[in-house]
Amino acid sequence: MKTKSIAAILASLTTTTLLALDSPPVGSAAPDFSLTDAKGKTHSLSQYKGKYVVLEWFNPECPFVKKHYGSGNMQKLQEEYTGKGVVWLTIDSNAPGSEGNMTPEQAAKVAAAWKTHQTALLLDPEGKAGRAYGAKNTPNMVVVSPEGKIAYEGAIDSKATPNPADIPSSTNYVKVALDESLAGKPVTTANTKPYGCSVKYQ
Amino acid sequence: MPLAFRFAVPVTIFFSIFGAVPEGKSQTYEGKELVKAELVADTNAIIPGKKFTAGLLLRMAPGWHTYWKFSGDAGIPTELKWKLPPGWKAGELQWPIPLKTNDPGDIQTYGYQDEVLLMQEIIPPAKIDNSPVKLSAEANWLVCEKICIPGSATLQLEIPTSTTSKVANTDLFARYRQLLPKDWPGADVAKEKWSHVGSELHLSVTSATLANHPVADFYPLPEGNIVVGHPKIESRTGNEIIFAVPIDSASKDLLSIKGLVVFAQRPNGNDRAAWRVAERAAAPPAKSVPARGVLTFLFFGFLGGLILNLMPCVLPVISLKIFGFIQQAGQSREKIWRSGLAFAAGIFAWFVGLALLLIILKAAGREVTWGGFQFTNPYFVLLLSVIVLVFALNLLGVFEISLPQTATRGLLSWTAGEGEAGSFFQGVFATVLATPCTAPFLGTALGFAFTQSPVIILSMFVAIAAGMSAPYLLLCAQPAWLRFLPKPGPWMTHVKQFMGFLLLATLLFLLYVLGAQRGSDALIWASCFLLVVSIACWMKGAFIVPGASIATRRLSLVLMLVLVIGSGIYFIGDKFRSSKLATTSQLAGGWQAFTPERLQEELADGHAVFVDFTAAWCLTCKFNEASVLESATVREEFQRRGIVKLKADWTNGDPIITKLLQQFGRPGVPLYVLYPGKSAEPIVFPELLTKSIILDKLETISRTIASQ
Numbered sequence: 047m048k049t050k051s052i053a054a055i056l057a058s059l060t061t062t063t064l065l066a067l068d069s070p071p072v073g074s075a076a077p078d079f080s081l082t083d084a085k086g087k088t089h090s091l092s093q094y095k096g097k098y099v100v101l102e103w104f105n106p107e108c109p110f111v112k113k114h115y116g117s118g119n120m121q122k123l124q125e126e127y128t129g130k131g132v133v134w135l136t137i138d139s140n141a142p143g144s145e146g147n148m149t150p151e152q153a154a155k156v157a158a159a160w161k162t163h164q165t166a167l168l169l170d171p172e173g174k175a176g177r178a179y180g181a182k183n184t185p186n187m188v189v190v191s192p193e194g195k196i197a198y199e200g201a202i203d204s205k206a207t208p209n210p211a212d213i214p215s216s217t218n219y220v221k222v223a224l225d226e227s228l229a230g231k232p233v234t235t236a237n238t239k240p241y242g243c244s245v246k247y248q
Numbered sequence: 249m250p251l252a253f254r255f256a257v258p259v260t261i262f263f264s265i266f267g268a269v270p271e272g273k274s275q276t277y278e279g280k281e282l283v284k285a286e287l288v289a290d291t292n293a294i295i296p297g298k299k300f301t302a303g304l305l306l307r308m309a310p311g312w313h314t315y316w317k318f319s320g321d322a323g324i325p326t327e328l329k330w331k332l333p334p335g336w337k338a339g340e341l342q343w344p345i346p347l348k349t350n351d352p353g354d355i356q357t358y359g360y361q362d363e364v365l366l367m368q369e370i371i372p373p374a375k376i377d378n379s380p381v382k383l384s385a386e387a388n389w390l391v392c393e394k395i396c397i398p399g400s401a402t403l404q405l406e407i408p409t410s411t412t413s414k415v416a417n418t419d420l421f422a423r424y425r426q427l428l429p430k431d432w433p434g435a436d437v438a439k440e441k442w443s444h445v446g447s448e449l450h451l452s453v454t455s456a457t458l459a460n461h462p463v464a465d466f467y468p469l470p471e472g473n474i475v476v477g478h479p480k481i482e483s484r485t486g487n488e489i490i491f492a493v494p495i496d497s498a499s500k501d502l503l504s505i506k507g508l509v510v511f512a513q514r515p516n517g518n519d520r521a522a523w524r525v526a527e528r529a530a531a532p533p534a535k536s537v538p539a540r541g542v543l544t545f546l547f548f549g550f551l552g553g554l555i556l557n558l559m560p561c562v563l564p565v566i567s568l569k570i571f572g573f574i575q576q577a578g579q580s581r582e583k584i585w586r587s588g589l590a591f592a593a594g595i596f597a598w599f600v601g602l603a604l605l606l607i608i609l610k611a612a613g614r615e616v617t618w619g620g621f622q623f624t625n626p627y628f629v630l631l632l633s634v635i636v637l638v639f640a641l642n643l644l645g646v647f648e649i650s651l652p653q654t655a656t657r658g659l660l661s662w663t664a665g666e667g668e669a670g671s672f673f674q675g676v677f678a679t680v681l682a683t684p685c686t687a688p689f690l691g692t693a694l695g696f697a698f699t700q701s702p703v704i705i706l707s708m709f710v711a712i713a714a715g716m717s718a719p720y721l722l723l724c725a726q727p728a729w730l731r732f733l734p735k736p737g738p739w740m741t742h743v744k745q746f747m748g749f750l751l752l753a754t755l756l757f758l759l760y761v762l763g764a765q766r767g768s769d770a771l772i773w774a775s776c777f778l779l780v781v782s783i784a785c786w787m788k789g790a791f792i793v794p795g796a797s798i799a800t801r802r803l804s805l806v807l808m809l810v811l812v813i814g815s816g817i818y819f820i821g822d823k824f825r826s827s828k829l830a831t832t833s834q835l836a837g838g839w840q841a842f843t844p845e846r847l848q849e850e851l852a853d854g855h856a857v858f859v860d861f862t863a864a865w866c867l868t869c870k871f872n873e874a875s876v877l878e879s880a881t882v883r884e885e886f887q888r889r890g891i892v893k894l895k896a897d898w899t900n901g902d903p904i905i906t907k908l909l910q911q912f913g914r915p916g917v918p919l920y921v922l923y924p925g926k927s928a929e930p931i932v933f934p935e936l937l938t939k940s941i942i943l944d945k946l947e948t949i950s951r952t953i954a955s956q
Contacts, residue, residue, distance in 0.1 A: 071496070107395050141352075145395040173353060182321040182355045200475070206324050208390065208398040237497050239475045243396045244322035247353030 070179065072199055072236040076190040077178035081137065081168040084153035089135065089166050096192045098227060099133040100220065102164070102202075103176065103245060105146030105184035106138075106156050109208040110242035114185060115160050117210040119218075120202075124163035127224055134164040139176030144246035146184070147171060173247040183242035187220045191227065198223035200238030275391065275399035282309050283391050287383070287403045288365070290421045293410035294381055297374040299339075300413075301421065302405060303367040304328045304387050306360070312393045313359040316346035318469050320357035323396065326389040328366055333381075339369030344427035345508065347516040348465065356478050358467060359392075365424040379409040429508050429522035433457075440525060442504040446852050449502065450482060451491045451525065453509055459487040461511035466491040467522070469506040473497055476505065503929075546711040553715020564643055564747035565678040569720065571740055572671075587671045588724030592717035594675020596710070603709035607702040625901075626765045629865075630774055630820065633758045636751050637778050638785060643748035645741075646782075647789025679716070757865075764864030764899045770827040773819045780815035784808040835895055837878055838887065842896035844904065851923055856891045856949070861909060861919035863898040868935060869918040876937040885946055891922075924949045 070077060076099075080090035091099060102120070105111050114120040124134050138153065140146040148156065148169065157167050170176055179188060179199075189198035198219065205216035223233045275283040284307040291300045306314055306326070315323040330338045343366060346358040370383070388400040432440065438455030451466060458464055466479040477494030484490075491509075495502060504525070512520035557566050569591060641647060723729060755778075763771035791804035835841060842859055850857045860877060862869040876882055886893060898905045898917050912919055912932060920933035922945065931945060 109390075109396055109398050139353075177353060180354070182353060207388075208324070208396075235473070237475055238473065239470075241324060242322065243392065244351055244355045244357065245353055246394060247351070247355075 070196060072196050072233075074196055076188070076194050076196050077175075079170075079175035079178060081170050081175055082150075083166040083168055084150045084157065086150065087166070089168060091135075091190065091194075094133045095194055097131060097133050098127075098192060098197075098224065099135060099190040100127065100224070101175075101179065101181075101188040101190065102134065102136045103181045103184045103186040104136045104138045104167070105140055105243055105245070106148065106152075106160075107146045108184045108243035111184050113208050113210050113213070114202060115162070117213055119210075119213050120185075121161055121163050123218070123221060128163055128165055130224075130228060132224060132228075136162070136164040136167045137170050137175055137181075138168070139170040139173045139181060140246040141173060141248040142171050146243075146246060173245070176245050176247065181245055183240040184245060185242055186240040186245070189220065189223045189227065189233075197227055197233050198236050199240075201240045201242075204238075206239075206241035273401050273403060275397070275401070277397050280309065282312055282397060283307065283314070283389065283399050285387055285389075285399075285401045285403060287385060287405035288417050288420065289370075289405060289407055290415055290417055291407070291413045292416045293408050293413040294372050294376065295411060295413055296372055296376045296409060298413075299369050299371040301367050302370050302383070303365045303421070303424070304385065304403070305363070305365050305420070306387075306389065307363050308361060308391060309393075310362070312391050313347075313349070313357075313361045314364060314389045314391050316358040316360070316467075317341075317343045318358055318467070320348075320359075321355045322357050323359060323392060324390045326364075326366060326387065328368065328385055328387050330368070330370070330383065330385045332370070332383060335373035336383075337371040339371070342367040342369075342428055344424050345429055345510055345520050345522045346467070348467065354478070365420060367421070367424060367428075376409045380406050381409055382406050427520065429510075429524050432523050432525065438509075438523065440509075444503070444848075444851065445492070446848065447495055449493045449495055449504060451493065451504070451507075451509075452488055453491070454488045456487050458489060458509065458511050459484075461513060463510075463512045463515050463517070463520075464489050465510045466493060466525075467508040467510055468493055469508070471506065474502065474505060479507075546707055549708045549711035550715035550718075553712035554718055556712070556716050557719060562678055564639070564744075564751055565674070567743060567747055569671075569674055569678070571744075572674075585724045588720045590669070590671035591675040591678075592721050592724075594672040594677075595679045595717045596675075596713045597672075598676050598679040599709040599713035599716075600706070603706045607705055610702075610705075626762060626770070629758055629761050629765070630777075630824070633755055633762070633774065633778060634781055636755050636758065637781060640748045640751035640755065641782060641785045643744050643751065645745065645748075645789075647785050675717070679713075761865040761899070764897075766824070766827055770824050773823040773827065777815050777819040777824070780811050780819075784812050787811075837883065837893075839893045839895045842894040842905075844908075846894060847923070850892045850894075851925070854925060856889065856925050857894060857923040858886065858891050859894045859896055859919075859921045859923070861896045861898060861905065861917045861921070863917045865899065866917045872918060872920075872937040876939050876942060879939060882939055882942050885943060889946060891946075922946075922949070 076091060078090060078092045080088055082088050111120075128134050138146065138148050140148075150169065153167050153169060156162075157164075168175070175181075179186075181188075183201075185202050187198070187200065187202050188196060191197045200219060202220055203213070203216040203218045205212040219235055219238055222235065226233050273285050274281045275285070286305050287302060288305050289300055289302045294300065304326070308314060315325050317325050319325055328341055332338060344360070344364060346360060349357050349359065351357070372381075383405045384402060385405070386400065386402050388398070390396050390398050432438065433455075437457055438453055441452045441454075443450045443452070453464075464481065464484075468476045468479055470476045474495065475497035477496050479491050479493045482490040482492040493505065493507075495505075507525050508522040509525055510520055510522040556562055572587070759771060759775065762774050787804050787808050792801050796804075839860070840846070847857055847859065860869075860873070862873065896902075896905045896908070898909070909916065909919055912921065918935050920937060922931040922933070924931065931949070933941060933945070
């Protein structure tokens with residue numbers, strides 16, 4: 047509790063000197079975006095104001111993404127928290143022509159084949175949302191509070207490996223952040239170094 | 249459309265990637281060789297007991313790269329785990345200076361292209377039985393081009409043992425040894441200095457060698473939960489280069505991070521060289537057991553306990569006990585002995601109980617501080633005020649707590665009666681009243697004890713109890729000495745009444761603390777409640793007396809209860825509870841309220857900052873403030889040097905301040921810290937200040953600042 051309040055204060059301190067291209071710090075306003083899903087439907091962050099929103103940067107070709115989908119870990123998280131009223135937006139910010147970029151048809155196929163449970167799988171081929179959040183990795187996770195503030199950003203869990211066997215013994219930071227948030231508590235670990243493949247921007 | 253095809257067989261490919269390295273030790277992907285891995289050594293034979301270097305050689309396909317110890321914004325470092333026979337040892341993995349890559353989206357990574365050799369020193373035992381020796385290691389890596397593919401291999405290195413050896417793979421090892429970072433050179437070659445600027449760490453390097461290279465960079469090696477942004481060159485003037493490293497995680501006590509200062513003629517040039525920057529201690533080291541040792545502290549505990557008898561909140565109780573002795577002077581030696589022992593037992597019981605409670609709380613992981621344990625809770629202070637007031641009124645003769653059969657025994661009758669039980673509870677009561685007095689008085693010694701093991705905590709409390717009960721035990725042991733005490737007489741009533749005023753003085757101190765905690769409104773409401781309690785006490789003394797009718801007694805008792813409970817609900821439950829200290833408290837004497845942000849801002853502006861960690865109930869703090877910090881000389885000196893004065897008020901146990909106190913290894917206030925400026929380490933002053941300590945320190949600081 048004590049560490050957290052200090053962390054919050056100090057996190058707010060960091061806002062002043064961050065570089066423009068760096069991620070918006072925890073506690074700051076989550077940048078709004080508007081992207082289309084595989085069916086062409088538009089989703090914007092602002093439309094989900096009032097709910098917890100999870101942003102997950104995605105690349106179907108990335109071994110670190112596959113670690114969490116191949117094991118069913120990501121689907122399970124998506125199912126559990128969308129069931130609790132959390133909005134889960136998966137975002138593909140990879141540029142056309144680079145590995146991991148998906149056409150709407152491919153996105154629909156991935157979602158079906160991998161039995162995903164996110165609210166929407168969004169396509170960001172221009173990397174607008176990705177750059178706004180300074181998302182550099184897949185997976186890169188962000189939790190946005192109902193007030194539209196960033197409550198968590200960083201890795202999905204504590205073991206930076208592509209090996210699915212490491213999942214059971216790692217701490218899932220997103221799960222902890224969501225559980226703490228939903229219980230009305232401040233997030234203990236609000237900022238970690240994400241791990242994974244780089245997002246392939248234009 | 250290979251992508252779609254792969255989606256059709258999702259699960260198989262997740263795992264087919266792993267172990268994709270066949271016996272040939274090469275990692276292939278879609279028919280293409282991406283990485284060739286092998287173990288190599290710098291010798292053709294192993295001489296028992298003589299260390300040699302082995303290494304993991306990775307050859308990557310053109311365009312593909314593996315990662316450094318710190319991979320940057322993406323990727324993961326290569327791993328090498330030796331499985332050595334018993335008796336063999338391996339040194340640390342030696343990472344050549346990596347290449348730094350920038351990808352679209354401001355993605356910065358550190359890694360190796362084409363080829364890399366990760367070396368490790370191997371120390372064989374003095375006796376090796378078999379030859380050749382088979383050493384095996386497991387390697388894991390991530391190789392990326394546009395996409396990333398993890399690879400792993402179990403590799404073997406087979407070398408004969410011999411009494412002589414020749415070097416092997418000379419060029420290869422020479423090439424990569426050339427690329428290893430070196431230790432930081434002497435101050436004659438390069439001077440380094442860290443400072444904290446906002447959320448960035450600045451590393452200033454003054455070096456002609458570095459300045460002669462067009463490319464200079466800082467490659468960070470963050471550890472633990474530290475998240476760093478992209479280092480950049482803040483300024484380059486003459487021989488001084490300042491690197492700025494943004495720290496994105498909330499570890500603000502960080503004074504530096506590990507990393508490499510890299511320099512070359514061109515970016516990622518093969519001539520690149522680097523110096524290792526070691527990490528500095530994160531926070532000033534917590535105070536360990538002082539050299540004076542535990543026994544000295546126990547002695548001070550004993551002395552403190554002895555002096556406790558004279559504290560205004562304890563003296564009245566003690567004086568009653570003394571009166572008891574005086575009255576008993578004529579009685580049997582055994583009776584005095586038993587009564588004195590029981591009194592001491594009461595003192596010990598309370599202190600030992602308290603020690604055990606604290607040990608349990610500590611074991612349960614609760615943050616325990618002595619002053620904070622009691623005085624930061626306003627209800628505790630209020631309860632204490634009521635007890636002190638009631639007792640004072642009793643001493644002043646407003647009412648007697650009289651059980652019918654002991655009514656005539658006046659003085660001793662205020663507790664459960666006489667005899668051993670009575671003495672025991674007198675002891676407990678004296679100590680209960682004494683406990684809060686210890687916070688301002690014994691804070692330092694107890695604070696020390698709190699950081700120690702349960703045994704020492706317990707010993708400390710026993711020492712205090714021994715000190716406090718020493719006079720009575722002495723009198724018991726030598727009842728003959730009782731004759732040195734004055735004869736009983738009417739003077740005892742006067743002393744008793746005077747003690748009542750001492751208690752009222754204690755009450756003033758408690759009210760002052762309440763006011764500092766909750767503001768003047770709360771102080772008034774608490775006083776109103778205390779007034780009603782006084783009236784109730786007076787009713788007790790006036791109407792519930794032997795001789796009054798049963799009806800009068802009952803009516804008075806009901807009225808008393810109604811008054812106390814009603815006013816308790818109204819003044820305390822409602823008014824007192826809702827009153828808060830105004831947030832913008834005015835501080836006099838050029839002091840400003842402390843916040844961590846404030847401190848960072850002032851330091852960032854290049855000001856020196858003095859922080860006074862204090863609390864309203866801390867007498868040592870008040871003493872230091874009045875005699876030193878607020879003295880004209882010190883005040884002027886602070887002003888003359890432009891030192892910003894911040895006051896961190898811990899009266900209410902502010903958790904942020906608690907945390908900071910702990911960082912400095914202190915369980916409570918007072919604490920005085922001077923932050924000399926951006927770069928220098930904070931200076932911690934002793935708990936008891938003198939003018940000369942402050943003035944001397946200020947003098948030395950300005951000298952060092954001037955000499956820089």
